[in-house]
Amino acid sequence: MPSESAEPSASPVDRAAERLAAQFTAIGVPRMSARVYAALLTSPQGALTAAEIGERLLVSPATVSKAVQYLVQVELVHRGSVPGTRRDRYELGKDLWAEMFGFRNRWLRSFADTTDECVEVVGGEGADAGARLAKLRDFSLFAASEMASMQERWKQAQSE
Incomplete structure (x- = not known):
């Protein structure tokens, strides 16, 4: 099973995302949800599939699922679909x-x-x-x- 934390060899973007996640955790966002939110914030399009999130954060699909469930519930992230597939795409709002x-x-x-x-x-x-x-x-x-x-x-x- 993948590690649940950032690798020491993480890219500068990944390290920046982890710093953002720490700030969100400090205001009460659950840790893994904060990491997912930060990953979306630092992604080029502000949107990722569950598989992309898991690969980027080195976490299991179940971990991603639980984390995005919270973010969708509190309306920080919106669930969409990837055209032509049955995959969900999680994206940030426009505002x-x-x-x-x-x-x-x-x-x-x-x-x-x-x-x-x-x-x-x-x-x-x-x-x-x-x-x-x-x-x-x-x-x-x-x-x-x-x-x-x-x-x-x-x-x-x-x-x-």
Whole structure:
């Protein structure tokens, strides 16, 4: 079975992709999904088949399948097909950065919803734990709002 990590003799592009993957892992993307995402980002067309991903990362088809499943689920990668074959092709979206920040924004809002539910469970905002959770909820909603505003400003800057 292939190794699950980059070889020391990896190309400069592969080493750069591993550094990107480490950054994505640091913000919570599962390690193998982060490696697949970085491989797509650094590929010439921004798209690879599962076999190409496995060859590039030196991982098994099952590992690739699990990693891309996560990326498709969170809408960072789109599944397409290779014309004339039954193979899937995984590709980045057209508005890559908006999709990436949209992913984080959706996570922040979901996190805020979860913390809001927990506030009541721990005794409401009057309890110490509830107050901490309420602050976390409020910050998450604030950050999500700011991120949405930033995305709009980015779109405007790109059109100018």
